[in-house]
Amino acid sequence: MTEFPRRTASRRETRADRLEGRACAEHRHAADRNRKIALKLQQESNAELNNVTAYGRDYVEVNKERFTHSLLLFPQGPVLPWPVGGFETLRPADFDLLAQASPELVLFGTGERLRFGHPRLFAALSAQRIGVETMDLSAACRTFNILVSEGRRAAAALLIAPV
Secondary structure, three states: OOOOOOOOHHHHHHHHHHHHHHHHHHHHHHHHHOOOOEEEOOOOOOOOOOOEEEEEOOEEEEOOEEEOOOEEEOOOOOOEEOOOOOHHHOOHHHHHHHHHHOOOEEEEEOOOOOOOOOHHHHHHHHHOOOEEEEEOHHHHHHHHHHHHHOOOOEEEEEOOOOO
16 A cells, blocks of 8 residues: 655645735735826936826827827937827828838827737738837837937837827
């Protein structure tokens, strides 16, 4: 007959520790659900470069200036309003100014949730070998800051939906 090892105190302690860890994790998740969704970013780069300093569901701050409309953002120069009605009304012509600026990459922030545009929207960019990365607004803001801090020629087309 085979004998099975008995449970030891260390196994019971490990199980208790795991249960305590789960309780802590559940508490952290509950606290996360009650938090507002807005992120403040710290500016740690060249003052001449545009940086997203904060963003939320219905706004983006660039160099501490708040914008509540869709915008085009380049590493340097003014923040340009992007006169688009919304995701459903986008046309290839809406991306022409980006193609004229010749960045190496365009970050397309689609708003609160990730949505993929039809490839015909980006045809002019693709023809010039300009990459397009589609992501939600918050990811596009964070990625823009990283790329600009690395000296990359990135541009961002950010859809901001009014609440």
